[in-house]
Amino acid sequence: MALLLGFLLLLELCWDTSALGPLSSTKGSDGLEFELPATNYETKDSNQAGPISVLFQIVQVFLQVVQPHPFPEDILRKILQKKFDFSTDYDKIIYYEIGIIICAVLGLLFVILMPLVGFCFGLCRCCNKCGGEMHQRQKKNGAFLRKYFTVSLLVICIFISVGIIYGFVANHHLRTRIEKTRKLAESNLKDLRTLLIGTPAQINYVLSQYASTKEKAFSDLDNIKSLLGGGIHDELRPKVIPVLDDIKAMAEAIKETREALLNVNNTLKELKMSTAQLNTSLSDVKRNLEQSLNDPMCSVPPVATTCNNIRMSLGQLDDNTNLGQLPSLDKQIDNINNVLQTDLSSLVQKGYKSFNDIPEMVQNQTTDIVSDVKRTLNSLGSDIENMSEQIPIQDKLSDFIGYINDTETYIHRNLPTLEEYDSYRWLGGLIVCCLLTLIVVFYYLGLMCGTFGYDRHATPTRRGCVSNTGGIFLMVGVGISFLFCWILMTIVVLTFVIGGNMEKLVCEPYQNRKLFQILDTPYLLNENWKYYLSGMVLNKPDINLTFEQVYSDCKENKGIYSTLKLENTYNISEHLNIQEHARNLSNDFKNMNVNIDNIVLLDAAGRKNLMDFSSSGVDTIDYNVYLAEMGKTPTKVNLLSFADDLDTKANNLSTINQSIKELQHKSSGLRVKVANILSSLDSAQDFLQTRISSVIVKESSKYGNMIIGYFEHYLQWVKISITEQIAACKPVATALDSAVDVFLCSYIIDPMNLFWFGIGKATIFLLPAIIFAVKLAKYYRRMDSEDVYDDMENGNIGFHRHHSTQTV
Numbered sequence: 001m002a003l004l005l006g007f008l009l010l011l012e013l014c015w016d017t018s019a020l021g022p023l024s025s026t027k028g029s030d031g032l033e034f035e036l037p038a039t040n041y042e043t044k045d046s047n048q049a050g051p052i053s054v055l056f057q058i059v060q061v062f063l064q065v066v067q068p069h070p071f072p073e074d075i076l077r078k079i080l081q082k083k084f085d086f087s088t089d090y091d092k093i094i095y096y097e098i099g100i101i102i103c104a105v106l107g108l109l110f111v112i113l114m115p116l117v118g119f120c121f122g123l124c125r126c127c128n129k130c131g132g133e134m135h136q137r138q139k140k141n142g143a144f145l146r147k148y149f150t151v152s153l154l155v156i157c158i159f160i161s162v163g164i165i166y167g168f169v170a171n172h173h174l175r176t177r178i179e180k181t182r183k184l185a186e187s188n189l190k191d192l193r194t195l196l197i198g199t200p201a202q203i204n205y206v207l208s209q210y211a212s213t214k215e216k217a218f219s220d221l222d223n224i225k226s227l228l229g230g231g232i233h234d235e236l237r238p239k240v241i242p243v244l245d246d247i248k249a250m251a252e253a254i255k256e257t258r259e260a261l262l263n264v265n266n267t268l269k270e271l272k273m274s275t276a277q278l279n280t281s282l283s284d285v286k287r288n289l290e291q292s293l294n295d296p297m298c299s300v301p302p303v304a305t306t307c308n309n310i311r312m313s314l315g316q317l318d319d320n321t322n323l324g325q326l327p328s329l330d331k332q333i334d335n336i337n338n339v340l341q342t343d344l345s346s347l348v349q350k351g352y353k354s355f356n357d358i359p360e361m362v363q364n365q366t367t368d369i370v371s372d373v374k375r376t377l378n379s380l381g382s383d384i385e386n387m388s389e390q391i392p393i394q395d396k397l398s399d400f401i402g403y404i405n406d407t408e409t410y411i412h413r414n415l416p417t418l419e420e421y422d423s424y425r426w427l428g429g430l431i432v433c434c435l436l437t438l439i440v441v442f443y444y445l446g447l448m449c450g451t452f453g454y455d456r457h458a459t460p461t462r463r464g465c466v467s468n469t470g471g472i473f474l475m476v477g478v479g480i481s482f483l484f485c486w487i488l489m490t491i492v493v494l495t496f497v498i499g500g501n502m503e504k505l506v507c508e509p510y511q512n513r514k515l516f517q518i519l520d521t522p523y524l525l526n527e528n529w530k531y532y533l534s535g536m537v538l539n540k541p542d543i544n545l546t547f548e549q550v551y552s553d554c555k556e557n558k559g560i561y562s563t564l565k566l567e568n569t570y571n572i573s574e575h576l577n578i579q580e581h582a583r584n585l586s587n588d589f590k591n592m593n594v595n596i597d598n599i600v601l602l603d604a605a606g607r608k609n610l611m612d613f614s615s616s617g618v619d620t621i622d623y624n625v626y627l628a629e630m631g632k633t634p635t636k637v638n639l640l641s642f643a644d645d646l647d648t649k650a651n652n653l654s655t656i657n658q659s660i661k662e663l664q665h666k667s668s669g670l671r672v673k674v675a676n677i678l679s680s681l682d683s684a685q686d687f688l689q690t691r692i693s694s695v696i697v698k699e700s701s702k703y704g705n706m707i708i709g710y711f712e713h714y715l716q717w718v719k720i721s722i723t724e725q726i727a728a729c730k731p732v733a734t735a736l737d738s739a740v741d742v743f744l745c746s747y748i749i750d751p752m753n754l755f756w757f758g759i760g761k762a763t764i765f766l767l768p769a770i771i772f773a774v775k776l777a778k779y780y781r782r783m784d785s786e787d788v789y790d791d792m793e794n795g796n797i798g799f800h801r802h803h804s805t806q807t808v
Contacts, residue, residue, distance in 0.1 A: 032216055032710055034209055034717040036725050039198050042187040043734045047742045049750070052173055055166060056750045059757045060503065066099035067504050071514045080524055100500050107493035107760075111486045114767075118482030142779070143456070149776040153474075154447055156769045159761065160440045164433055166758020171429035174751035178422045181743060185411045188738050191731035193404050199727045206721050213714040214381055217707050221370045224703070228366070229359025231699040236692070240355050248348045347605065373707070380711070429755060432491060435484055436762050442477030443773060446470045450780035463781070471781030474773040481766045488763045495756035499749055507745035516548035538569050554733035561723040 049056060075092055078084040086093075094101065220227055450473075453466025509515045519525070525532040528541070533550065535541030545565050553563040560566070 041191040059753045072096045110489045114486045146779040153772040157443045160765045163758040163762030167433040170751040170754035175426045177747035188735045195731045202726045225359045225363035228703040229362035233358045235695045442473045446474035467780045471777040474777040492756045492760035499753040502749045520546040554729040557728045557730035559724045560727040
């Protein structure tokens with residue numbers, strides 16, 4: 001009953017949540033992660049019977065042998081449609097139940113015949129027939145027969161004992177499982193209550209996550225300076241920054257050129273002065289040497305050669321450089337000084353600042369748009385917050401919880417009655433098992449006393465007390481067997497017919513889902529509905545909604561929405577339709593009026609400065625003449641007396657040589673470099689003026705899609721949560737399994753079947769036990785008379801009956 005109420009409650013819950021409405025199809029968005037809190041249930045998915053399950057399987061194999069026919073689907077369909085006519089369809093029932101019928105008939109014959117046979121057997125023995133005469137004829141194979149009867153009876157008693165053990169185990173297992181019924185019912189009801197109470201909490205949790213989404217969107221809107229402005233800035237950077245870097249480098253190059261020109265010009269002046277001083281000193285030295293060479297000593301032959309050589313080398317004392325022919329660089333220096341009057345570096349810094357102010361400009365110009373977007377998002381948030389109030393679920397849930405409470409009260413009120421009846425059943429089963437135990441104990445005592453008290457040398461009339469007691473025990477066991485075996489077989493037949501049919505008609509088809517397939521037969525439960533469940537839940541009987549599919553989906557813990565195909569009644573994607581909001585937001589972002597066309601990378605003064613530098617004449621200087629002159633040595637010969645002056649002059653020549661090379665390098669292609677810079681500057685400036693609007697539109701659309709993406713991702717999660725996770729109906733399937741598979745089949749039917757299987761086995765083996773016990777008792781009991789063999793005088797051998805003087 002709890003199962004049925006729980007299932008109907010869930011169906012009604014789903015039916016009344018049709019106002020839950022839809023969510024738009026969305027894509028995922030980075031930065032937001034949503035997760036619905038998991039719901040924990042107490043009831044386990046599976047029921048483990050333990051080691052006794054092996055015995056249950058043995059019984060199921062036996063039933064499969066007895067009842068091998070497939071499940072009678074057609075018969076059950078006719079019964080449900082009330083079209084079954086026993087007078088015409090009885091043969092189908094007999095065909096299906098033939099195995100159980102045969103076993104039941106055999107059991108009934110046993111019930112009927114055993115009391116009659118026992119009554120006749122007792123009368124027969126009272127008439128000293130059927131083994132009632134206390135006389136035993138001597139047989140040659142008597143010892144073999146005694147051993148054969150003993151072993152046979154022992155084996156039969158072992159089989160009976162096994163059956164009794166089955167009965168005890170089944171009886172105890174059924175009692176312990178009935179004791180667990182209360183806990184099973186409470187856990188299932190608690191799970192159903194958790195499901196019903198947790199569903200609105202889950203919905204509220206899902207809706208409350210809109211605040212996190214809005215908070216993230218508001219944060220990005222407040223950070224529009226770095227997100228949108230930074231995006232535009234980064235998009236323009238590759239086009240603008242290289243040009244500004246080149247202009248900045250050119251400004252530095254102008255300063256370095258001026259320094260190089262000044263260095264060359266000053267050094268050149270110093271060289272000219274030092275060259276004049278050197279020429280004067282060389283003239284004095286040359287004159288002194290010429291006076292010395294005119295000395296008479298130079299006319300002496302050995303000395304004359306040396307003096308002549310010196311006189312010929314005096315020409316090398318002349319100056320080797322001609323610095324006077326090098327033009328002055330004052331004009332170029334004046335031109336560069338004029339260029340430097342305009343601070344190109346500060347103009348470049350203004351260009352950098354103008355470009356880097358783009359994010360700030362974007363933030364200042366989008367204040368109104370951000371406010372409008374926030375108002376739109378707040379409006380959408382209000383709709384979502386009101387959604388929980390629009391769902392008519394709270395009142396219904398209170399009623400459903402009331403139904404569950406009533407069911408729980410019903411179970412608690414009637415469960416003690418069930419437990420009381422089960423205690424009576426348990427006591428009856430215990431009596432049955434104890435009765436069989438008593439019978440088999442008498443047989444065991446008879447076998448033990450008869451076997452250990454038997455004396456093969458004693459005659460039948462002189463057998464010992466122990467052996468005689470053993471025979472009496474065997475006959476007592478036979479008597480009790482006749483008295484109660486028919487009662488035991490009656491119990492076995494009743495439980496066998498009930499338990500066997502329940503196993504084959506309920507438990508087995510439930511486990512292989514044949515029952516669901518029958519219930520899903522079109523037009524079965526309602527001749528006007530093709531599919532009964534869809535007609536009941538959706539009011540659309542043509543939709544293929546089956547019991548088997550619902551049960552399978554609930555076993556997989558899917559949500560009620562997808563399980564019951566509620567999209568055929570209402571489309572959840574149409575309830576929270578933000579397409580209009582998204583379209584408005586997207587248009588706002590695309591039409592965002594951000595004006596940054598007034599960015600000037602370099603003004604006219606800066607451009608003129610570059611042009612003046614390119615026409616300063618630095619690149620027209622004949623650097624090769626300077627380099628050639630600077631490459632000469634100061635004199636034609638190196639004089640030690642002028643070493644210091646020569647070293648200084650040489651150092652000056654080296655310095656000016658390096659400065660000239662550096663100046664040549666910087667001025668090389670100067671006009672082309674400046675032209676390229678100006679061309680790149682024009683291109684970048686043109687790009688800023690003509691194509692910046694497309695960059696703004698692109699980045700604005702990207703930024704708007706990011707904001708909208710948060711809500712699309714949120715709504716997609718809401719849709720998935722409601723359709724697949726919220727109100728996951730696993731507790732319904734678990735409750736159904738608990739009611740049928742666990743309580744009915746595992747708790748009751750399986751132990752019942754094991755009980756009749758064990759007791760029936762023991763009772764059936766009572767029949768051969770009776771036969772062997774009666775036969776064996778003759779070899780253990782003390783007889784009133786016996787056969788005596790005598791040797792006759794004429795050699796003939798004969799016998800006569802000898803009566804014992806003892807009485808029994």
